[in-house]
Amino acid sequence: MNEPTLELIREAHARIRGHIRRTPVLTSGRLDGLCGTRLFFKCENFQKTGAFKARGALNAVLSLPDSEAARGVATHSSGNHAAALAWAAGLRGIPATVVMPRTASPFKVAAVKRYGARVVFCEPTHKAREEAAQRVVAQTGATLVHPFDDPRVIAGQGTAALELLEDLPDLDAVACPVGGGGLLSGTAIVARAVRPGMRVLAGEPEGAADASLSMAAGRRSPVDKPSSIAEGLLATIGLLTFPIIRREVERIATVSDEEIRAAVRLLLEVMKIAVEPSGAVGYAAVASGRLSVSGARVGVILSGGNIDLDRAPWAR
Amino acid sequence: MNEPTLELIREAHARIRGHIRRTPVLTSGRLDGLCGTRLFFKCENFQKTGAFKARGALNAVLSLPDSEAARGVATHSSGNHAAALAWAAGLRGIPATVVMPRTASPFKVAAVKRYGARVVFCEPTHKAREEAAQRVVAQTGATLVHPFDDPRVIAGQGTAALELLEDLPDLDAVACPVGGGGLLSGTAIVARAVRPGMRVLAGEPEGAADASLSMAAGRRSPVDKPSSIAEGLLATIGLLTFPIIRREVERIATVSDEEIRAAVRLLLEVMKIAVEPSGAVGYAAVASGRLSVSGARVGVILSGGNIDLDRAPWAR
Secondary structure: OOOOOOHHHHHHHHHHHHOOOOEEEEEOHHHHHHHHHHEEEEHHHHOOHHHHHHHHHHHHHHHHHHHHHHHEEOOOOOOOHHHHHHHHHHHHHHEEEEEEOOOOOHHHHHHHHOOOOOOOEEEOHHHHHHHHHHHHHHOOEEEEEEOOOOOOHHHHHHHHHHHHHHHOOOOOOOEOOOOOOOHHHHHHHHHHHHHHOOOEEEEEHHHHOHHHHHHHOOOOOOOOOOOOOHHHHHHOOOOOOHHHHHHHHOEEEOOOOHHHHHHHHHHHHHHEOOOOOOOHHHHHHOOOOOOOOOEEEEEEEEEEEEOOOOOOOOOO | OOOHHHHHHHHHHHHHOOOOOOOOEEEHHHHHHHOEEEEEEEEHHHHHHHHHHHHHHHHHHHHHHHHHHHHOOEEEEOOHHHHHHHHHHHHHHOOOEEHHHHHHHHHHHHHHHOOOOOOEOOOHHHHHHHHHHHHHEEEEEEOOOOOOHHHHHHHHHHHEEEEEEEOOOOEEEEEEEEEOHHHHHHHHHHHHHOOOEEEEEEEEHHOOHHHHHHHHHEEEEEEEOOOOHHHHOOOOOOOOOOHHHHHHHOEEEEHHHHHHHHHHHHHHHHHOOOOOOHHHHHHHHHOOOOOOOOOOEEEEOOEEEEOOOOOOOOOO
16 A cells, blocks of 8 residues: 555545535634644534545545446444445445444444445454454445545545645644544645645544554554543554654644543533544643644644534533 | 614624624535525624624624723623623723622623623622612713613624625525524614515524514513523513514514424534524524424524533433
8 A cells, every 4th residue: 555645635635625515724712822822723523424534435435446336335433434434425326334333322323324324233343343344345345445544545534634734824733633543644744745844743542542652662552452532543553554654743642531521621612613522632632731832823623523412521 | 762774783893893703604404404494504603702792792882982981881681791791891991890690600600700891799689680780880880781672782783694694695584593682683674674575583482482472462571480491582572672573573483492402402413513502592493393494595593602511401
């Protein structure tokens, strides 16, 4: 697999821009005051399907040759990527199958079904999910679309930073969450190619800190039993994403679940926007002071807004 | 007191526009599908101070002659108008005093104090509030700024509809919440002057249905002990606002607290925006089917976003 380039990301943007939302960049004097810097929030919580994942999934789906596309797409991610892939497949008019653990929350299952995907339930183990996905592929010939370790997906995710830098060419830094690293690696490629001096920063949950451990160790270092309220960020950094991140990212700060909750709460109370815990982790890293950005102009990618209201992730 | 005209509302807009937010108009295919119409949400939840009240309060404050302004402003509203007046006074650099019942929620008190107003606590009765406000006026010479029954306040509130119609000149109808009627009367003046065939509609909580009762009776008909989760809409329709509303508004539909909660929840889940119960009542009236707008292009004013998260108004 090749690393995506700025050129590929521009092509991805041309491919998907007619179908995705050009999400707004919002600001808040009060939140700026709280952290002594100027923040520009790229609101991917307003993106189609409620998360930036629509970008990468759609780029992957639209990149498939017709013959391959006709057999459909599949994934065994259970979160925002699954809903995004279902949505993207619906747009192209091809079938999508999503393998989900039978313990998945009804909230997530409903999102995937709403976009018209077939859901195949399996036991809640990594092995069972992979086997079920392989069965789907064997039966249907569907193309598996990985949630992050795929150049077309990374290129799609990079388009958020492309728009951010079109709107604000003079940012000093950009911060986003990191799980598998699709958004962060795409963002890093764009930022460092368009504006070489720009600082690329990220936040990661303390309970799933494999990316920062990997940066420190210089090699991928999975965490045993990752756990966090930011359930979208539990994946291990990818084989394709890690080298990009290691080379281009200045720092990945870890944040506690308490800091993530506080960030979600501030965004909702002050900015009146719903950002899910995973989507607020880049902001949490800035707001908690764990990334040194004082005085800088910082783009902060709020990556998703699919909050399960019955769980109220800001409860103190 | 004279009724404000479109001309006065245009003057108000020129006066305040440099200080307020030009709030965005958002749409949602999913919410359109749920109610079989096209909705255009004017997001006053993103307004300065978190509600449209910033418009009217600032217009009133900026309209005062210097000598009068120097003595400050006061109010005994405890909700969004109080915070808005505090903010507006701070902008002009004049003192503001807000009389609040000692039972007011810490959430509301904090908002008013954050904008720098002096808070005077009193017993939680209407009489005690009026007396305390009169004492403030006697002691300081401050100008009382009524939350709705004031032409300058109504003119300010009308500027939201002015912007909405600048952005979308071909709307068929507009819907907003009604409490004292400042927003609704300002909206009605603009809509009917700019686009005479336009339908002006409103939603009102069942437990505080004095506006719809007043429309039916042809005279102001206060309700004894109004009560609703939409606590910003408990006021009785005004002496100045009622004649305008009676003349220009087609229909005021009442909605239950359950319908209001469902509307708040949908706006947060689907559109990822925080709208307080009072702010969602116009949408609740549309979404519940209590206003007949099928097939129409409807502007819906979401009037405020100051949700007290510790109360979670969408809980089922």
